Amino acid sequence: MLRPRSPSAHNAFGGLNPAAFAPNSELSPVQTIRYLTDPDLAAFAWPGVVAAAGVAVVGSVLSIFVVLKRLAFIGQGVSHAAFGGVGVAFILGVTGVAAVGASSHEALVQDLGLLAIVTAFSLLAAMAIARMARRRQIEADTAIGVVLVATxxxxxxxxxSAARAAAKAGRPPPPSIDGVLFGSLASVGWTNAIVAWAAAAGVLLTLWMLRRPMLFWAFDEPAAEAYGVPTRRMGAVLLVLLAVAIVVTMRLAGVILATAMLVLPGAAALRLSMRWRHVVVWSVGIGLLGAWGGLILSFETDLPAGPCVVGAQLMLFLAAWTVGAARGGAR
Amino acid sequence: MGASMAEPVSTARSTADQGPAIEFLQVSYRFPEARACAIEGVSLVVDPGERLGILGPNGGGKSTLLRLALGLLTPTEGRVRIFGLDPHQARERGWLGWVPQRIEAELRFPLRVREVAMMPALARLSPWVRVPDAIAANVDEALGLVGMRELAERPVGRLSGGQLQRVMIARAVAQKPRVLLLDEPTVGVDVVGQERFAEMMRGLHSALGLTIVTVSHDLRTVAASSDRVACLNRTLHAHTSPEGLTPQVLAEVFRHDVLGIFGDLHIHAHRPEDCPTPEPPRDAEGASCCGHDHPPPTTPSGV
Incomplete structure (x- = not known):
């Protein structure tokens, strides 16, 4: 039976991951089954599996816009800004995790608090980038680079500072930087999974409601403006959706790897089809397959989940690239 | 500005019951951080069903005039009306079709010709409503008029430049606009292509009876696809038939002796009324721009 090495480390980012479990001789050769069926382990594994599906679906749909609108770099800027947002949240005492023995309501408040603070901080950073770029004060990529390193x-x-303050006050230490940067499956609880799916549903509903003007804006912004599409609003909405998607992906994949899930599925799908609806289906399929495939890889190898998910999506992207090239390339 | 240009000019085809398609009344526009106006004191009336060409040099304010008609810019002075409405309202009602000078669409998008032609009509549709058959029929008709119906299922990324432009024209007319605005439609197109374009536009005009405004620095394009020509170089310099574009008018508008450049065009003898007295040179700092010495807006005589 696997047991957590340090159950007290159930914090937002740096705590448990499959590697934190000490394997023993009772382990099944197929560890994934054990993770998903053992009552003790399933409590840690299933929320991550469910949350991964949510962030994979929303990331996959958004990734098509990210790739086609060339927003990958601004996505990096937003996700790195989220790191600064996490710092602000921790200083304010919002770590995204309720104290041991706290009610589910407190856990929800903590999770939503972290989500709100980090999203707001990321959006402020994104707006700063957009403002600098729009006024031509500096080039957009320079603006992103400046905001990225600053945050x-x-x-x-x-x-x-939050770690020092906690040590001085004799409180438990806040999550580690590694956890924030690369995420952790075991930091995802049921509350987080529900919040991730709620955010995903909100993003998908918004995209569905705006699908027609959004597609026009994304395809041909000057023409969309001339035909009455509120193009600035479309750009702002997409930025908000990106920030929300990055923040809910952050627990699983960390701020550095979150944007990979917002690029790879769409980039792979665009190699496989020239039809919009087919691309959306391919992208969601690749995103889900990569997420769950990555988790299986993580369970089987005891490697961190975030890099495994991104690695699996990268493999699928390379496969799609090869298939696309063999067929003459959809792109 | 020549005194004769202060009054809005109309043509005999304007009818009182229908009203003008487009009205510019003493319109000036200055970009926010610019000292000089891009256009100044422009008064112009375009009648329903008319094909107006706007000729002028690069930087002469032609595209600015179109953006004012589209409601993308708000005049610094004066007003613009499209069939009596503010351009924003006209745009929201789908009355304005626009074909851009440069196609800035992301051609990597996995979209078919038909999907692109449908976009303006769909963008105004409620998200809860399925695509009505009427929109699909209008798109098919528009693609047929520009000769792209057989390529309706082709990805837009696999079209030639000329085919892409025809898709953009189909996109503009598929939403059944009342006015079609074309911005430098033949840039980079050879002579044969220009003639084909003019023929297509003639067919489109006779089939749909649209009011068409074509902006170009290319005399050949304007002459081949317009009933009337307005010459614009910050201010309006002349309104005339294409045959009235004398070398003197062109020289004034382009501020360059263009005699001989258009030697293969049949240009009628100089008519004094088409060639107003040249303006005195403007202050280099634009001090006179958007000044208040314009005559007050007047009701166009043809309305």
């Missing part, structure tokens, strides 16, 4: 530095300082 990373700020997050680093704030996380360190």
């Amino acid at each position: 990373m530095a700020l997050g680093s300082v704030l996380l360190d």
Whole structure:
């Protein structure tokens, strides 16, 4: 039976992951089955599996826009800004995890609190990037680079300060920087899974409601403006959706790897089809397959879940690239 | 600005019951951080069903005029009306079709010709409503008019430049606009292509009876696809038939002796009324731009 090495480390990012479980001789050769069926382990594994599906679906749909609108770099800027947002949240005492023995209501408040603070911080960073780029004060990629390093530095300082303050007050230490950067499956609880699916549903509903003007805007922004589509609103909405998707993906994959889930499925799908609806279906399929495939890889190898999910999606992207090239390339 | 240009000019085809398709009344526009106006004191009336060409050099304010008609810019002075409405309202009602100078669409999108042609009509549709058959029929008709019906299922990324432009024209007319605005439609198109374009536009005009405004610095394009020509270089310099574009008018508008450049065009003898007295040179800092010495807006005589 697997047991957590340090059950007290059930915090938002740095705590448990499959590697934190000490394998013993009772382990099944197929560890995934054990993770999903053993009552003790399933409590840690299933929320991650469910949350991964939610963030994979929403990331897959958004990734098509990210790739076609060339937003991958701004996505990186937003996700790194989320690191700064986590620092701000931790300093404010919002770690995303309720104290041991707290009610589910407190857990929800903590999770939503973290989500709100990090999303708001990320959006502020995104707006700063957009404002600098729009006014031509500096080039867009320079603006992203400046905001990216500034928020990373700020997050680093704030996380360190939060750890010192906690040590001085004799409180449990806040999550580690590694956990924030690369995520952790075991940090995902049922509350987080529900919040992730609620956020995913909100993002998908918004995209569905705006699908027609959004597609027009994404395809041809000047023409969309000339035909009455509120193009600035479309851009702002997509940025908000990206920020929300990055923040809910952050627990699983961390701020560094979150954007990979917002690029790889769409990039792979666009190699496989030239039809919009087919691309959406391919992207969601690849996103889900990559997420669950990555979790299986993580369960089987005791490697961290975030890098495994991104690695699996990367493999699928390379496969799609090869298939696309063999067929003459959809792109 | 020449005194003769202060009054809105109309043509005999304007009818009182229908009203003008487009009205520019003493319109000036200055970009926010610019000292000089892009256009100044422009008064112009376009009648329903008319094909107006706007000729002028690069940087002469032609595209700005179109953006004002589309409601993408708001005049610094004066007003613009499309069939009596503010351009924003006209745009929301789908009355304006626009074909851009440069196609800035992301051609990597996995979209078919038909899907692209349908976009303006769909963008105004409620998300809860399925695509009505009427929209699909209008798109098919528009694609047929520009000769793209057989390529309706082709990905837009696999079209030639000329085919892409025809898709953009189909996209503009598929929503059944009342006015079609074309911005430099023949840039980079050879002579044969220009003639084909003019023929297609003639067919489109006779089939749909649209009001068409074509903006171009290319005299050949304007002459081949317009009933009337307005010459614009920040201010309006002349309204005339294409035959009235004398070398003197062109020289004034382009501020360059263009005699001989268009030697293969049949240009009628110079008519004094088409060639107003040249303006005195403007202050380099634009001090006179958007000044208040314009005559007050007047009701166009043809309305």
